Amino acid sequence: MRTKAPPKRTRAKQKRLSPDDRRKEFVVKATEFFSEEGFGGGTRDLARRLGVTQPLLYRYFPSKDDLIKEVYRTVYLEPLDTGWEKLLTDRSRPIRDRLQEFYNAYTNVIFDRKWLRIYLYSGLKGLDINRWYVDMVRDKILARIIKECRHEAGFPVQSRPSAAELELAWVFHGGIFYYGVRKFIYGSPALEDKEQMIGDALDAFLTGYARVFGAATELRLTPMKVVG
Amino acid sequence: MRTKAPPKRTRAKQKRLSPDDRRKEFVVKATEFFSEEGFGGGTRDLARRLGVTQPLLYRYFPSKDDLIKEVYRTVYLEPLDTGWEKLLTDRSRPIRDRLQEFYNAYTNVIFDRKWLRIYLYSGLKGLDINRWYVDMVRDKILARIIKECRHEAGFPVQSRPSAAELELAWVFHGGIFYYGVRKFIYGSPALEDKEQMIGDALDAFLTGYARVFGAATELRLTPMKVVG
């Protein structure tokens, strides 16, 4: 009964993927879509980009908000922590090398148009996940870095970082972050060599930390290119 | 004919401001509104916040987009340039003092929730006005700062700043900018003393510039707190 006629050509193609693959495909494409259009983007436009009809989205996600939450989850959590903590604390290597390698790896993850845009959107919305992320950077990355700086400078390491120390680390970190924003969101010309940018910023941070917090060991932090 | 009945009490209050004041009031309140809600915010909600009805907006602005453009204009252009260029180039004063005073004044303008949010929204939209602003910062502020740094370090001043020099200045500038974002948009705790933050970042930038670009005059840039 169903095979009687040639299938109506008006309904062009009906792919029928496995549910799991479909779901993943939806989340991935939705990430691209929302990162460009913002989360105000329409479900019809999204469906068109996916090559399916709009109601199909509601077979996989109860609501647009649920889809968005899943986008946040994958963007924020998936690419996280690939052994960074160990990298930062390996005192057999010079601190500058460790920081350079860490920020090379870290920026390989976050210097991505999708990632940066969704991060900024979530920040403007004041979402919990954004606060969580900022706290994570402060506690897992910056506090760690300061600890290593103190160790390098011969300071006591036990007490928590002071507000001023944290702030200097934040300004450094934020400066690097803003490089990605300028390059990948504003489309502004930036120094081609990312690792050089990180290296120079690192030199400024490390010497700055030594100067501001009065290290007696400044000259040991990093070899000077030129000494007057 | 019109005076026959007591005025219908259902129409509560009809203020009737002068057109110019109304217009200005609309733009000011619209700035607050859009900075919080994003430019996707509805004209009805905006009108409710203004205490008037929605169609009245269209007597003062031909369309929502025109209103938005006026918001951009006032936010970006009005608070700009209060003699900053002269401040930066006054070589009778130490460079650190000049930069500290400049960034005190500059951040007094941009460290404002409304300003920062609208700046970020316009950046995500890729608007021309945002590109214009970024170019302005680079050409009028950062290039100028580098020129002064070179002068201070005894370098030739005529040639345009190198990409690496500009980048170091951008990282410094972006780090300060990001302090505002963290404090006023993310609502994250930050060092209370803004001027100290600027001062410490400045120390890092100036000593960093000297180190990275090989100044023979590093020690002259800023008095060290402690010398080993």
Next chain:
DNA sequence: GCGATTGTTTATCGCCTGATTACTAATTAA
């Protein structure tokens, strides 16, 4: 006072949005 002007509201239009229902067709199991 009175008509003209103009600031303001009420009512509404067409369109787009997120979401639901009922149907169609591809797949799976017997």
Next chain:
DNA sequence: TTAATTAGTAATCAGGCGATAAACAATCGC
């Protein structure tokens, strides 16, 4: 082969959007 299941679509709903037209009411010149 056939029945059951389920991926996918067409059609549609209620509500919100930007924008417009017409009615009303406050002010101003006389």
